[in-house]
Amino acid sequence: MKNPLVLVGLALSLVIAGGISFYASSQPDGFEKSAGEIGFLDTAEDSPLAGSPLAEYGVAGVENERLSGGLAGVIGVASTAAISFGIFYALRRFNKSKS
Amino acid sequence: MHIPDGFIDIPTSAAFAAIAAVGVGASLKGAAKSLDEKTAPLAGLTATFIFAVQMINFPVAAGTSGHLFGSVLAAVLVGPYVATLALSVVLLLQALLFADGGLTAAGLNVFNLSLVGVWVGYGVFLLVKKILPKNKPSITTAAAIAAFISVPAAVMGFLLQYAIGANSTFSLTAVFTGMMSTHVLIGIGEAVITAFSVTAVMASRPDLVYGYRGTKAQLEIRKA
Numbered sequence: 001m002k003n004p005l006v007l008v009g010l011a012l013s014l015v016i017a018g019g020i021s022f023y024a025s026s027q028p029d030g031f032e033k034s035a036g037e038i039g040f041l042d043t044a045e046d047s048p049l050a051g052s053p054l055a056e057y058g059v060a061g062v063e064n065e066r067l068s069g070g071l072a073g074v075i076g077v078a079s080t081a082a083i084s085f086g087i088f089y090a091l092r093r094f095n096k097s098k099s
Numbered sequence: 100m101h102i103p104d105g106f107i108d109i110p111t112s113a114a115f116a117a118i119a120a121v122g123v124g125a126s127l128k129g130a131a132k133s134l135d136e137k138t139a140p141l142a143g144l145t146a147t148f149i150f151a152v153q154m155i156n157f158p159v160a161a162g163t164s165g166h167l168f169g170s171v172l173a174a175v176l177v178g179p180y181v182a183t184l185a186l187s188v189v190l191l192l193q194a195l196l197f198a199d200g201g202l203t204a205a206g207l208n209v210f211n212l213s214l215v216g217v218w219v220g221y222g223v224f225l226l227v228k229k230i231l232p233k234n235k236p237s238i239t240t241a242a243a244i245a246a247f248i249s250v251p252a253a254v255m256g257f258l259l260q261y262a263i264g265a266n267s268t269f270s271l272t273a274v275f276t277g278m279m280s281t282h283v284l285i286g287i288g289e290a291v292i293t294a295f296s297v298t299a300v301m302a303s304r305p306d307l308v309y310g311y312r313g314t315k316a317q318l319e320i321r322k323a
Contacts, residue, residue: 014151025164027162028163029166030285031102035277038277040265040266040269043106045103048202076196083188084142084146092134
């Protein structure tokens with residue numbers, strides 16, 4: 001990977017998800033809020049995965065909120081990067097004949 | 100805008116999951132044609148960056164927040180096919196790892212953000228780009244306008260799903276008004292973040308920006 005843009009971008013993603021996300025607004029999301037105001041928020045059901053170790057962007061068992069959210073963010077960035085780079089590099093191979 | 104389970108009934112969710120699967124399948128083919136040595140890493144970065152930025156909820160009105168969708172950002176940077184895949188990866192990971200967005204609702208979310216948001220947004224981007232002068236700032240302007248519109252467009256996707264198979268019985272007018280009032284504001288945030296991000300990539304590697312390619316070719320015709 002000789003492209004500095006990609007390295008800088010990935011580092012920035014880690015900083016955003018792992019650190020800056022702590023300072024994100026904790027007010028309800030606009031979609032949820034609107035659903036509540038219209039009146040159908042109570043039809044929402046918990047995801048079957050609501051009890052999973054990373055649910056709601058925290059790591060189960062990590063008490064410190066900043067650490068818990070930051071770790072979840074880093075795990076999310078690493079997972080997204082692994083899967084998306086994997087898929088896009090694999091797809092690129094199908095394009096080999098053209099380039 | 101991550102729809103949880105329960106808002107929309109199972110048959111409707113299943114139908115939209117099928118449509119989403121067809122859309123993602125078609126995008127796999129389209130993406131394979133557009134990805135190469137240079138654009139594949141940018142595509143991976145785009146998905147990763149959108150995941151990260153979606154964690155940042157910004158305040159939009161009293162007691163309400165919003166976050167980036169990323170549909171137009173991805174479409175402009177890596178093209179609509181790859182953008183559909185990038186957004187789908189992000190949405191599925193959020194649902195599976197973080198319980199953000201429902202499981203039976205996954206198809207609804209992929210439909211709204213990966214298909215409607217990306218393709219309507221990209222269409223608007225192309226239209227605006229056509230009207231504006233052929234230069235770099237126009238790419239940012241067109242991306243910002245398209246990003247703004249992609250948010251209400253995705254909300255219209257939800258409205259369609261609500262009309263077909265909601266588990267509640269509020270009038271479409273009530274749902275439309277309630278959803279749009281906040282999402283127009285979220286659209287402004289979407290436009291700002293998209294404009295900043297597109298400008299940053301255009302400043303460093305304009306050659307990689309999918310939405311800039313046609314423009315560049317036209318500029319290169321001129322010979323000294």
